[in-house]
Amino acid sequence: MKTEELRELSITELNAKMEQLRIEMFNLRFQKAKNLLDRTDRVRFVRRDIARILTIIKQLDNSK
Numbered sequence: 001m002k003t004e005e006l007r008e009l010s011i012t013e014l015n016a017k018m019e020q021l022r023i024e025m026f027n028l029r030f031q032k033a034k035n036l037l038d039r040t041d042r043v044r045f046v047r048r049d050i051a052r053i054l055t056i057i058k059q060l061d062n063s064k
Contacts, residue, residue: 001049006056018053021046 006014025046031037 001052003052003056006052011057011060014053014057018050018057021050021053025050 001017006017009017025043028037028043028046032040032043037043
């Protein structure tokens with residue numbers, strides 16, 4: 001996801017999106033362990049999206 005799209009979401013929506021991404025990361029790790037992972041770059045993209053969401057949440061908390 002792009003940063004501009006994430007900034008438009010509320011904190012509850014960001015937390016929900018982060019939960020979805022963490023579940024996806026969990027599943028990707030299992031696929032990688034069983035050598036079933038087709039797109040290995042997906043792990044990197046999910047990890048970066050989680051980091052983006054955490055950064056935006058911290059920025060929103062500090063602005064209050």
